[in-house]
Amino acid sequence: MPAKKRQNDPETGKRSKKEKRGELAVINSDLRDDAVQKGMRDAWQRKESYTNGKIHLDCEPFPHCQITHFLQSESFVESLQAELLQLNFNSKSNDLYKFQQSDDLRERKEHHISQIRSVIFGEFRIWLSEVLQVDLEATVDISCAKYEHTDVLLCHDDELEGRRVAFILYLVPPWEVKDGGTLDLFSTDEHCQPVSVVKSLLPCWNSLVFFEVSPVSFHQVAEVLSEEKCRLSLSGWFHGPSLPRPSRYIEPPVPCHIHIPRDESLLFEWVNEMYLDPRYQARVQQEFEESSEICLPSFLQEEKLRQVRSALQSSEIQWERKGPPNKRCYGYADMQSVPSCVQECWELLSSESFFILLSNLTGLRLHYLCGDEDESENKEGKSETENGGGEGNTQAGGSGTNADASSTEKKEKGPPTCVGELRRWAHGDYTLLHDSVKREYALDLQLHMGCAGWKSDFGGFTSYIAHDEDEELLTVYPEDNSLALVYRDKDTLKFIKHINNSSSSQLSSQNTTAFYDFCFNYYE
Numbered sequence: 001m002p003a004k005k006r007q008n009d010p011e012t013g014k015r016s017k018k019e020k021r022g023e024l025a026v027i028n029s030d031l032r033d034d035a036v037q038k039g040m041r042d043a044w045q046r047k048e049s050y051t052n053g054k055i056h057l058d059c060e061p062f063p064h065c066q067i068t069h070f071l072q073s074e075s076f077v078e079s080l081q082a083e084l085l086q087l088n089f090n091s092k093s094n095d096l097y098k099f100q101q102s103d104d105l106r107e108r109k110e111h112h113i114s115q116i117r118s119v120i121f122g123e124f125r126i127w128l129s130e131v132l133q134v135d136l137e138a139t140v141d142i143s144c145a146k147y148e149h150t151d152v153l154l155c156h157d158d159e160l161e162g163r164r165v166a167f168i169l170y171l172v173p174p175w176e177v178k179d180g181g182t183l184d185l186f187s188t189d190e191h192c193q194p195v196s197v198v199k200s201l202l203p204c205w206n207s208l209v210f211f212e213v214s215p216v217s218f219h220q221v222a223e224v225l226s227e228e229k230c231r232l233s234l235s236g237w238f239h240g241p242s243l244p245r246p247s248r249y250i251e252p253p254v255p256c257h258i259h260i261p262r263d264e265s266l267l268f269e270w271v272n273e274m275y276l277d278p279r280y281q282a283r284v285q286q287e288f289e290e291s292s293e294i295c296l297p298s299f300l301q302e303e304k305l306r307q308v309r310s311a312l313q314s315s316e317i318q319w320e321r322k323g324p325p326n327k328r329c330y331g332y333a334d335m336q337s338v339p340s341c342v343q344e345c346w347e348l349l350s351s352e353s354f355f356i357l358l359s360n361l362t363g364l365r366l367h368y369l370c371g372d373e374d375e376s377e378n379k380e381g382k383s384e385t386e387n388g389g390g391e392g393n394t395q396a397g398g399s400g401t402n403a404d405a406s407s408t409e410k411k412e413k414g415p416p417t418c419v420g421e422l423r424r425w426a427h428g429d430y431t432l433l434h435d436s437v438k439r440e441y442a443l444d445l446q447l448h449m450g451c452a453g454w455k456s457d458f459g460g461f462t463s464y465i466a467h468d469e470d471e472e473l474l475t476v477y478p479e480d481n482s483l484a485l486v487y488r489d490k491d492t493l494k495f496i497k498h499i500n501n502s503s504s505s506q507l508s509s510q511n512t513t514a515f516y517d518f519c520f521n522y523y524e
């Protein structure tokens with residue numbers, strides 16, 4: 001049956017005044033109940049839980065509350081949803097998230113949007129101030145988000161100057177756990193670092209969740225797995241006095257080591273001989289010096305590649321999880337558990353002859369025999385000359401200019417070092433940029449394996465960006481047996497994009513839903 005048509009004024013053809021004004025936003029009357037308010041206030045104060053019909057307050061892992069049937073009128077919520085879906089949405093994607101966000105809602109004049117804004121930052125804010133016993137300001141901070149298939153917002157704490165309470169109003173179709181998109185809450189350790197998801201809240205039509213923003217309020221929007229459903233929400237923050245924040249936790253440094261003593265025979269066994277030709281190396285070096293990055297395809301000899309790749313895919317390597325989730329999430333190999341060919345590949349990348357090869361390919365000074373032509377640029381003026389100053393090595397010979405003259409800001413002089421990791425990347429894995437990320441000069445090496453059929457839409461690529469800018473400088477896509485070398489300065493940061501569910505669904509037929517990389521950093 002067609003919906004009943006709106007009655008227009010027969011004379012003017014316009015809608016009646018009442019209709020034009022539209023419905024008012026009214027919050028659930030249960031919230032005004034004195035007993036409810038008192039129960040909430042006491043529970044919040046004592047960090048206990050409280051349940052009363054539509055209200056569920058819980059203080060584990062941090063204080064949060066879910067209110068179902070938040071707005072009194074269903075038809076208001078429907079009209080609000082329709083109005084929001086008419087807005088212009090912008091795709092947002094970075095290390096932390098992928099979703100769509102509406103234009104700013106602070107100034108929007110649409111009826112239902114202005115109604116909800118004034119009820120949230122008016123009546124509801126006053127109610128909340130009362131219940132939480134915190135002075136919440138009238139500052140309006142609200143936006144609309146749309147999460148669809150593979151969209152996600154990874155682990156974060158919401159802490160930003162002034163934010164005291166976060167809220168989210170869900171405008172979603174009937175939602176199930178298998179649709180993904182839950183609001184996951186993390187437990188934390190003694191350093192206020194997130195550990196694991198201990199509670200997941202299912203988004204629910206016309207329900208509002210709020211929680212206190214604090215040093216431990218780590219949460220995420222799990223990836224949306226449903227291919228049809230749209231997770232629409234209005235979210236924002238009430239501003240007020242911030243809770244005290246402990247000083248930022250600094251992770252213990254990962255120990256670097258100098259090269260291991262292995263001779264050239266290792267190179268001849270493992271590396272595609274093309275890359276061992278000094279003339280070819282000189283060409284690579286020239287290109288690297290111009291762009292600070294290069295990809296060397298078919299890097300390992302075919303037979304070695306096959307051995308290592310199949311060992312990675314089939315052996316009983318112990319893959320440990322690496323966290324914490326506000327910084328990273330992926331598998332890394334316990335090197336004690338790897339088969340000998342994998343161990344050898346690792347040794348290759350750590351070996352003295354490989355340091356020399358890298359020096360020749362990049363012009364960086366990764367071995368004392370590989371030369372800095374212009375010693376006068378080395379302001380500290382020590383050790384290099386004592387070590388022979390770049391002359392007289394056949395491998396390094398001739399081609400070795402230094403790629404970068406600003407060596408004074410690099411690590412304290414000492415022998416070149418490296419640190420490496422063998423990683424496994426699968427659905428749900430990622431790394432994030434974070435404030436305690438090391439700002440350094442380094443040569444990054446990545447050697448990917450087992451990524452046949454991988455598509456950039458799956459995520460898993462390494463993105464280099466300029467510090468303090470969103471500008472993307474370079475993207476390294478996983479490519480089998482391609483050696484990616486990137487020289488990173490202290491203003492360059494990198495992250496690995498979250499691997500989404502399309503990787504599992506599209507690759508499951510090939511029985512390979514993960515890929516691997518040897519990831520090494522070398523320091524001059």
Ligand SMILES: O=C(O)CCC(=O)C(=O)O
Nearest residue numbers: 158168183219221233235
């Ligand atoms: O949509 C949600 O459930 C949470 C959103 C959120 O955490 C945020 O926008 O910071």
Ligand SMILES: [Fe+2]
Nearest residue numbers: 156157158219
């Ligand atoms: Fe958040």
